[in-house]
Amino acid sequence: MINLSIREMSSLLASKQISIQELCGVYHDRCRAHNQSTNAIITLNEEFNADQILQAEKQLNGNQLLAGIPVLHKDLFCTNNLKTTCASKMLANFIPPYDATAVKKLNDSGMITLGKANMDEFAMGSSNEHSAFGAVNNPWDLNRVPGGSSGGSAAAVAARMSPVATGTDTGGSIRQPAAFCGITGIKPSYGRVSRYGMVAFASSLDQGGVMAPAADDCGLVLSAMTGHDTLDSTSSKQPQWQWKKPNSPDLTGLKVGVVSTWIDELQDEGIKLKTLEAINHFKDNGAEIIDIELPYAELAVSAYYVLAPAECSSNLSRFDGVRFGHQAENAKDLEYLYRTSRTEGFGEEVKKRIMIGTWALSSGYYDAYYIKAQKIRRLISEDFSKAFSEVDILACPVSPELPFKHGEKIEGVNMYQADKYTIPASLAGLPCLSMPIGFSENLPVGLQLIGRYFDEQRILSVADKYQQQTQHHLQMPEAFL
Amino acid sequence: MSINRKELEEIAALAQLNIPEQQVSQINQSLNQVMNMIEHINDANTDEVKPMAHPNDAWQTPRQDEVSDCSHKQALLSLSAHADEDHYLVPKVIE
C-alpha cells in the first residue's frame, strides 16, 4: 500500500477496493507510529474533517484523481481551524480562520489533510534544526538532518507517513530536503502557486510546491495547486497548466545544459559520481549535453542573503504581540510588549535574519545593499536566459554535501554557502526540482533540474522519464518498511 | 562591512528585539560574518543594470471597488488574549 503511486491509490479507491477512510487510516496510523522517531509532524489531524471526506467522495465520483488521497501540509500554510505554527513559539497556538489558497485548491480536489509538517522556523534554515518543536530526523539515518526548511515534509514522505506533502521553497527549501531524503520535490515558477495564506518569508522568492516519491505524483498535485489567484497580486495569469505524464522515456532532441564548474568543484566524490551517472543516463537516452556557464551565479548567495532577510524583516513585523500569536505577560508599556513578545516568540536564526534585513534596509545601506542585490538578481536571471537560448533544461547538483549529522554544522555562513546551487534558480524565479539519483555512503543523492519560466511540464517530464527507467525513487529506508 | 555594538543596538531597537547582554558579542560577530559574505555583491559592476524586484515581468491587475468581505469581529478579537468585546488592548500609550 505505502509504496503505491497516487495513480495506483486512486485506482484502488475508484474501484472501491479500499475506502477513503481506510486509505487515510493507514497513513494516519503510520504518522502515529513514526513521529516519535522522525518528529516530522507538528500537528496530526486527530479526526478527519467530515466535510473533507464528503467533498472527497463527491470528487471521486467525478473522477478526480486526487480525491481521497491524504496530504501533509508544511506548517507554513494556513489551514482553517487547524493550528498553524510555522514551527515557531510565536505561533504555537495560532489557529487561522482561513485556508491558504493552495490548501483550498487541494481540498477542492478532494485531498484529505493528514496534518501539519515540521519545518525550520518561518522557513529559515537548511536542516530543520531550527524548529521550536524540535529537530526532525532523517529517516535514512535518524542521527542526521533531513534538510530544510521543508524537512518535516521530506522526512514524512521518505518514511511514507504520507504519500505526498506540500512544501515551500525560497532558496532551496524543497529541493535540498528532497535530495537529503531521497524523494522528488518541485518548486514551481514564481507566480504559479498563489502565496495567499502561505506565511510570508521573502515575498519575491517564496513559492509553494510539492514533495512526493515520484515526479508523476508531484505533477498531479502541483497542477491542482496552480492557477491565478485574485487575492495574490504577484500571482501569474498564465493559463491553467495540467500535468501530462510522458509515455516514453526517450529524451531524443532534448538539450541538457550542465554547469561543468559546479560539478568539477564538488568535493564529495560520491555526489560527483552519482551526478555524472545521471547526466550520462540522459545522454544514453538521446539527450545532448551542452556545457553552460552562469558567470554571476557565484554572487547568488550573497545577493540572496540581502534580499531574503530584508523582505522577511518587514514581513515579520506583524508579529508584535498585539492581535494574535505570542503575547508577553504583564507588559508594563508598549515597548516592553513589542520587544518581549518578539524576543520570546522568535528563535535565534529568525532574530538573526531580522537583524540582517533591518540593517540592509536602513538608511545609508539601502542602495548599497538592497538595490545592488536586486541588480545582481537581474544579472543572474540574464545568465539563465542566455543559457536557455542554447538548452532546454539545466541539470546540476542540489547540495555539495550529503545529509550531515545533527549539530555538525553551526548555523552560519557555511550553512548559507551550501545553498549555492539552489539559490540562483530561486532568484530568477525559474521552475526547478530535485529527483533522487542514487546513494552514496547509504545516504540519498539528488539531482536538480531547472527549466525555463513556466516550463514545469518539461522538467517534470524529464524526471518522470528518468524514473520510468530507474528505481531510486521507489527506495524506502528499511527501518520504516 | 561590519557593525559595532552601538549600531547593533540601534538595529535591535528598529526591529523591536532585545539582545541579552551576554549574547551581544556573539551576535555581533555572527552578523559581521554574514555581512562579510554579503560584501561579495560588490564584486560585480552593475552600473547599467536595472534592479529586479520580481522575477515575473508583469503588471498588477487592480481589483474592482466592491465590498467582497464581511465582518470578522468575533474571529479576530478571539485571536488575542488581550481584547475586550470591542477592542484590542495594549498598555496605555500617551501621545
Next chain:
Amino acid sequence: MSTKTQWEMVLGLEIHVRLDIESKLFSGMKASYGASPNSQVSFLDAGLPGTLPVINQKALEYAIRFGLSVDAEIPPVTVFARKNYFYPDLPKGYQISQMDDPIVGKGRITIETESGSKTIEITRAHLEEDAGKSIHDKYDQYSAIDLNRAGTALIEVVSEPQMSSAKEAVAYMRAIYTRVTHLGICDGNLQEGSFRCDANVSVRPLGQKTLGTRAEIKNLNSFRFIEKAINYEAKRQIKILESGGKITQETRLYDAEKDQTRSMRSKENANDYRYFPDPDQLPIQISSTMIEAQRKRLPEFPEAKIERYIDQLGLKADDAEIIANDLAMSHFFELSLQQSKATADLNAKFLLGEFSALLNTQSVSISDSNVTASAYAALLDTIENGMVSRKVAKQVLDDMWSTGQTAEQIIKEQGLGQISDASALSDLIEQVINANPDQVASYRNGNDKMFNYFIGQVMKQTKGQANPVQTKQILEDKLNNE
C-alpha cells in the same frame, strides 16, 4: 543699539484626503465611517499572516483625476512601498504608501491671498493606507485599538514649502478642499476626518535663504485651528531662537483648548522607516487610456465657473465667487436659472440674500432645502413678471418652505398679487392725491421729500401690493403734470 530680527514663516502642508470609495485600498472590506469597532476589518487589515494586498482600481482613478486637476504629471508606472515602524494602530508593522514612483508628480494650484493670486506648487501626491484608531480614555491602564479605519484609502498631497503666513496656509488648504470635493473624490466631512492636514512650520530671519529647522503639527482637521496652530507654533519657535536656543525637529500636536502645540511622545520621532518597494505587489501600469478617461471626468472648477458667471451671466464678482465655490449652491443656482425667466443677477442676489437667510435660520444647507430649484425658479418668475415685489416674495418663500405649496398657490390664496393694473392704480393714486391737498401743494412748491409720503399712502391703501415701479411712474405723472 541692537536691531530686532525680522522673521518670516516657511510653511509646507501635507494634506490627507480620504477617498470616497466603497472598499479599502487593498482589501475588499467596507470602508464607511462610524461602524461599530473592529467590525470592518478583513484578515489583511488585521495583518494576519499570509494575507496579501491587491490595489483598488477606483483609488487609482481618483488619484489620477486629482493629479490632472492640478496640472500634475501622471507617470506611466507607479509602485507601492512599505514605511516600516511599530505602532498599535498599524497592524502589519508597516504602512503601505508610495516612495519613489508616486501616482501624481509635480503640480500646482492657485490661491487667493490678501496681496493677490499666488501659485503654490505641489511636490507630489500619492496613495497610501490609513492607520487604525487608538482610544485612550476607555481604560486607565490600556489603550483600546479599533482597526476599522486601518487600510482605508488616502491621497496624501504634499506642497512645496511656499506659504509664508497662516492665512496663506488656510487658503491653500481651502483650495485643495474645494478641489477634491468638486472632483467628487472626497466627501469633505471634516468632523469624520475625511480631510486632515499636517503643517510643517519653520521660521527664519527675513532674507535668509536656508530653511530653519521645522516642526510638524499633525492631524489638523479644521480651517480655524490650522491658522491658530501655525501662528502659535511660529511664535514659539521665534521665542526659542531669539533666546539663543535651537528648534528640535519633531512632531507636535495642537491642543485647541489651550491654543498651544505640544510635543508628541515617541511614535514617529527619529525613526528610520526603511522604505522599500512592497515585494507583495507587482508594479502598476498607468495607460494613457486610463488617464484620458479621467480627464473626461474633470468637472468645471470654481475659477472657471466664476469667470463664466461674470462674463456670460453678468454676475458681480463677489456674488459669483460665493456661489461658484459652493458646489451645492452653484448646482441649485444653475438648475433654477435654466427654469426661470428671471435674470441671473436677480437670481443670484435673491439666492445669496433672502434664500440664504432662510437657510441660516433653519440651520440647513442648500442640499437639504425644502424648496427645490424648480419651485425657487417659479418664485423668481413672480418677481420678474411683476406679480409680487421682492419684499413680498420673501414672505412667499417662507410660506413655501413651511407648507410645501408653490409660489403661485400661496400668492393666490393670500391675495398677495401686486396691483399692476395701470388703470386701477391710476384711480387709486388719484384718490390719494385728492385726499391730501396740503401735501400735494407742499410737493409742488419744491418739497421733494413729500413724494415718499404719497408712495407710503399708496402702499398703505394697497397693503404693500402696489407695483412700486408703476406707482412711482403714475404718481410722478400726476403730481408733475397737473
